[in-house]
């Protein structure tokens with residue numbers, strides 16, 4: 001399997017920026033500023049004794065922020081095997097444990113935009129980051145054979161909530177935008193089919209409420225406004241969110257301790 005070196009990754013980043021659309025550049029800039037406190041350059045990462053890392057094979061103008069997001073993930077986590085992120089693919093987002101590839105198709109940006117009124121307001125970068133960290137959950141389960149006490153998809157969602165809320169400056173906004181996307185996907189579901197219930201994923205509407213609950217539970221004082229009729233997060237549900245979030249936070253941070261760089 002072909003992988004890129006650290007230099008190749010940094011080269012890809014430069015090409016990506018020069019080819020990016022105004023929207024992608026703006027979103028990328030926003031995200032870069034949010035990630036900057038935690039940002040580690042490709043050079044720093046290359047000096048690590050561990051050579052396994054996440055690399056990007058290609059990038060297109062619709063997902064020009066992937067290089068920064070991958071830098072963030074490399075600055076945070078140790079991998080035991082190199083993981084390759086592919087954007088020039090048709091299927092996904094998905095993780096293939098056999099090839100250790102994450103497929104993040106460029107068309108995913110269009111799918112996200114289609115759920116929002118227009119391209120300008122679609123939080124494409126945030127949803128890419130949430131999705132990428134969710135896929136990283138599958139990578140970690142696979143590489144370290146981590147014990148799972150619930151469905152893997154729910155665990156990956158919980159891991160995305162914890163890593164984004166704990167390590168990204170505007171992580172709550174990122175996670176809320178992901179919840180918003182789940183809610184919008186749910187609204188587009190006219191009829192549930194049998195497959196929705198046997199799917200390994202929870203229903204989109206469940207992912208919406210659970211994700212909202214994580215954000216609220218991470219700091220009920222700051223996020224008290226999330227409990228209202230508009231969001232649908234009831235006081236009865238919210239009551240347990242702080243406990244739930246603390247449980248997943250402790251579980252993930254302890255389980256990942258050997259693999260976290262900070």
Ligand SMILES: [Zn+2]
Nearest residue numbers: 134138153156
């Ligand atoms: Zn998944």
